[in-house]
Amino acid sequence: MSAYVFPPIVSAFFTFIFIALLAVIPYAVLQYRKYGSISKLKVLIVFSFSFYLICAYYLIILPLPSQSFVAHLHTPWMQLVPFNALHYFITNTVFRPLDPSTYVPALKQSAFLQPFFNFMLTVPFGLYLRYFWKLSFKKVVLASFCLSLFFELTQLSGLYFIYPRPYRLFDVDDLILNTLGGTCGYLIEPLFAKLFPPTFSAQL
Known part of the structure; x- marks a missing residue:
């Protein structure tokens, strides 16, 4: 990681x-x-x-991988099944709902860490947009989705066609998680704002 x-x-x-x-x-x-x-x-x-x-x-x-490495890849380009990450987590980790001893070990596995990273990636984005730029909830959700779509299209295009094919997966779950992350950032902004003086945002 x-x-x-x-x-x-x-x-x-x-x-x-x-x-x-x-x-x-x-x-x-x-x-x-x-x-x-x-x-x-x-x-x-x-x-x-x-x-x-x-x-x-x-x-x-x-x-960035080498051109020759990417040219020989045979991995899928896209993953278009929503919530596939959740299914993968349940079926490919030690997590067992009825066994609390598996909870913490499961959170240390890549099947959890990768989706969690995608969620956390855009939490600051939602915070910035609400706290500093005073955007509404709907605008933050839309902006978070657009940012995520830009990231995913960047990957799908093989870094704007510099590479012969994508070297990372276009994943619909990433769109969902990134959008949720930005939304979460918006929702927790009131807690974050308490770390600063009341006049901090008013100066903007």
């Missing part, structure tokens, strides 16, 4: 330096020209949100 998490985050950190120059700094300049001052809080928010999105994107495309 660490091979799929830490390298993308490290790559995102270095890429973020360039993203800051291309997007965040011009944003700060526009803020200054429009209002005569720069809100450090707003700039920090754009910085952190940009970094999160870059990390999320890299996590769904990295590590």
Whole structure:
């Protein structure tokens, strides 16, 4: 699991330096020209949100395999059966509903960790959209679905046809889990907001 998490985050950190120059700094300049001052809080928010999105994107495309490796793959391209991940968890882990001793070991298996990761991937997205940008519930759900669809189409296209075929699976369960993650982020925002002063969001 660490091979799929830490390298993308490290790559995102270095890429973020360039993203800051291309997007965040011009944003700060526009803020200054429009209002005569720069809100450090707003700039920090754009910085952190940009970094999160870059990390999320890299996590769904990295590590990049070689062209020859992908060309010889014979794995499925798509998984279109809803809730297949749940069925796989029940049938391929040590989990037994009537045996509580199997609960914790089952949560450590990849059949649980991978879907859980897909759920958690977009929880910050829902938090950002509600807390910082004040989007409604419906808009957050739609935005979370669109972000997930972008991720899945990126994988289905073989990284925009750079590869001869997909090297990761287009999974309808990922669409469901990512959308639920963003929705959960929206719903827990009131708890998250308590970590900050009441005037924090009002300054936006």
